[in-house]
Amino acid sequence: MMVRNGSGFIVNISSAGGLRYLFNVPYGVGKQALDRMASDMAEELKKKNVCMVSIWPGAVRTEFITNVITEKKKDKVLTLQKFANFTRVSEIVSPKYESGFSQVTEMFERGETPEYPGKAIVALASDGRRMEKTGRILITEDLGKEYGFKDIDGREPPNLRSITFLLLHSGHNQLAQWVPSWLKVPGWFLWGSASRL
Missing domain, CATH: 3.40.50.720 (NAD(P)-binding Rossmann-like Domain)
Structure with a gap:
């Protein structure tokens, strides 16, 4: 058509x-x-x-994610593990699971509707x-x-390419405070960093 x-x-x-x-x-x-x-x-x-x-x-604050974030922490983990390999996502963000879980939760709380x-x-x-x-x-x-x-x-x-965003969600909160929010990683760098060649 x-x-x-x-x-x-x-x-x-x-x-x-x-x-x-x-x-x-x-x-x-x-x-x-x-x-x-x-x-x-x-x-x-x-x-x-x-x-x-x-x-x-x-990170989109869907109804599902919003409900999970407002539940008790133990329930959050169980609900998210039913949805996806959230433990693995938290480990990617931070080797310390508790820290990683709170960073992922914060990412969604700051996310878009x-x-x-x-x-x-x-x-x-x-x-x-x-x-x-x-x-x-x-x-x-x-x-x-x-x-x-x-x-x-x-x-x-927050922009996915924002260096401040990336620092905050990789556990470098102190350093993130010193980086201007407008400073972004170029799109080609995101693709290049994921290359398996």
Whole structure:
């Protein structure tokens, strides 16, 4: 239908979980597939003026995550382990499980609402120059800065590429205080650091 009309916009919702192990195998494989699908489909659809992108939200405060965070700690661990390999995620963040668990919890508490990626999609759909972005992976926080929107609670969620964010969630809180929040890791570095070549 979009090809026939000579215009369209397709969005995959993916995540940085396509770069590294996060939660479980199907999650990572699925997210990587969504990113590759956006890239490859964009090649075939750009001649027909159909834009195809993949969007990476940050940590999203879904109803499930919000409920888990407000439960007792023991219940949190059990609930999250049913959902995913959360113990492994905490170990990745910090070798000390308790510290890692609280850092992951804090990451979600600071995260974005489910409406924030929706705002990103609306901004892209309204952009007459969105074809310039076709085939790309776009981080919701980068789109928020570019298009000038905030989350429904008035906050600007932390950017996945922010060095401050990365330091805070790797246990370097003292160092994070000295790094300006606008300083970001380039996107190519994220891909390069995950390379298995």
